[in-house]
Amino acid sequence: LTADGFGEQRTTHSTAPEKEASSLGLVAGAAASKQAWRGRYPPNEIISLINVSRHHNLAESTAQDLTLGDLLDLVPDEKGLRSLELSYGTSLGASELRRTIAQERDIPVDWVLTTQGTALGLHLIASELTQPGDHVVLVTPCFPPTRDVFVGCGVHVDEVKLRFSERYRLNASQVAQMLRSSTRLVGITTPQNPSGVRIPETVIDDLIEAIRTRAPEAWLFVDETYRDATYGLDPTPGSAAQRGVPVVTGGSVSKAHGAPGLRVGWLTVPDAELRTRLSVAKFNTVISGSVVDEFLATALLRRADLVLAPRRQLLAQGVEMVAQWQKHEDHRLEWVRPDAGALCCCRLREDAFDNGSVIRFWSALPTHDLQLAAGTWFGDEARVFRLGFGFLPIERLSAALAVVSRAMDRASGASPRTVRGS
Numbered sequence: 527l528t529a530d531g532f533g534e535q536r537t538t539h540s541t542a543p544e545k546e547a548s549s550l551g552l553v554a555g556a557a558a559s560k561q562a563w564r565g566r567y568p569p570n571e572i573i574s575l576i577n578v579s580r581h582h583n584l585a586e587s588t589a590q591d592l593t594l595g596d597l598l599d600l601v602p603d604e605k606g607l608r609s610l611e612l613s614y615g616t617s618l619g620a621s622e623l624r625r626t627i628a629q630e631r632d633i634p635v636d637w638v639l640t641t642q643g644t645a646l647g648l649h650l651i652a653s654e655l656t657q658p659g660d661h662v663v664l665v666t667p668c669f670p671p672t673r674d675v676f677v678g679c680g681v682h683v684d685e686v687k688l689r690f691s692e693r694y695r696l697n698a699s700q701v702a703q704m705l706r707s708s709t710r711l712v713g714i715t716t717p718q719n720p721s722g723v724r725i726p727e728t729v730i731d732d733l734i735e736a737i738r739t740r741a742p743e744a745w746l747f748v749d750e751t752y753r754d755a756t757y758g759l760d761p762t763p764g765s766a767a768q769r770g771v772p773v774v775t776g777g778s779v780s781k782a783h784g785a786p787g788l789r790v791g792w793l794t795v796p797d798a799e800l801r802t803r804l805s806v807a808k809f810n811t812v813i814s815g816s817v818v819d820e821f822l823a824t825a826l827l828r829r830a831d832l833v834l835a836p837r838r839q840l841l842a843q844g845v846e847m848v849a850q851w852q853k854h855e856d857h858r859l860e861w862v863r864p865d866a867g868a869l870c871c872c873r874l875r876e877d878a879f880d881n882g883s884v885i886r887f888w889s890a891l892p893t894h895d896l897q898l899a900a901g902t903w904f905g906d907e908a909r910v911f912r913l914g915f916g917f918l919p920i921e922r923l924s925a926a927l928a929v930v931s932r933a934m935d936r937a938s939g940a941s942p943r944t945v946r947g948s
């Protein structure tokens with residue numbers, strides 16, 4: 527239970543019958559030692575997020591979903607949409623979309639390459655920057671594919687494991703001491719998934735400095751997928767893209783804008799040679815982005831203020847509701863207040879839940895029609911869960927939080943606690 531295991535790990539051991547056959551000398555040497563191929567990527571139950579949605583869905587990481595109708599209202603010229611030719615897109619992506627992304631970041635338009643979500647960006651980076659046996663350093667807990675695309679490429683991954691007890695704060699020296707001249711990439715996410723804690727700009731500067739001196743061939747990948755998911759009128763920090771080499775950033779319209787179904791994201795790549803290689807990798811993977819998705823994403827990003835402002839108000843209300851609920855639950859549940867993002871990490875207190883109760887908590891969720899994201903999916907503790915407060919309509923959030931309380935009651939065998947004065 528204490529292990530931080532990235533969900534269910536793929537075993538690389540031989541199956542029992544293979545072992546037996548080999549020990550009896552029935553399989554030739556090389557074949558016997560060859561491990562059964564079970565695919566490139568470790569399985570991880572996070573995949574259930576796109577296949578299952580329970581009524582009390584507190585597992586999602588996005589703000590309120592945008593509808594196609596809402597988005598069409600932002601398209602200035604409906605004729606342009608109707609006459610859009612359904613051709614392939616271009617290898618770098620639609621020029622208006624790239625220009626809109628570049629303008630917001632104050633970087634040259636040439637640096638932008640569109641991708642199908644940050645997810646494709648991660649794939650292109652992993653497949654293009656690394657070879658089997660290469661070394662990368664990742665800050666975890668993290669979105670599982672952030673690590674697993676590198677595992678799938680046969681890369682040696684060293685993890686800097688941030689801790690709930692340290693409020694997921696990163697010190698650049700933790701990364702610096704893992705760097706080698708053979709390191710090809712350092713990967714961070716800010717605000718982080720699952721915690722919503724930001725990595726301060728000064729730490730990013732220190733990481734760049736450490737890379738320049740200790741691992742000059744490495745790139746710093748900064749995943750900014752949650753950057754725009756700020757609360758209320760909080761300012762949005764500048765993008766790390768402005769720092770140029772050695773920084774590559776990734777982002778998308780999936781989280782703050784509530785449009786993961788558009789499958790539009792981007793990489794910012796300040797180096798022309800790397801950009802060309804990535805566009806060739808993109809061509810070899812998906813050829814191009816969808817012209818429809820890119821057209822709609824352009825309309826969305828041009829009027830992003832209209833989409834982001836109401837969502838940011840809802841996130842501010844959501845995070846405050848979670849804060850009030852946690853205060854009441856403080857005797858058995860702790861949390862790390864997020865800086866941004868529609869998510870945060872909560873932990874079942876050890877003095878209130880023994881390991882058996884933690885298992886009972888997770889087993890109780892389906893009975894309560896409740897969905898949470900398990901800490902183990904991200905490489906965190908089993909008693910940690912990610913709570914998404916931006917996805918459900920705000921009027922259903924407090925009922926869903928009350929259901930988490932009931933699942934805790936059931937797990938610990940406690941009778942529901944009476945709220946003073948209620």
Ligand SMILES: Cc1ncc(COP(=O)(O)O)c(C=O)c1O
Nearest residue numbers: 643644645669719751778780791
């Ligand atoms: C940190 C992070 N990066 C990338 C992604 C991929 O999202 P998308 O491909 O929709 O941009 C996610 C999705 O949860 C994420 O949390």
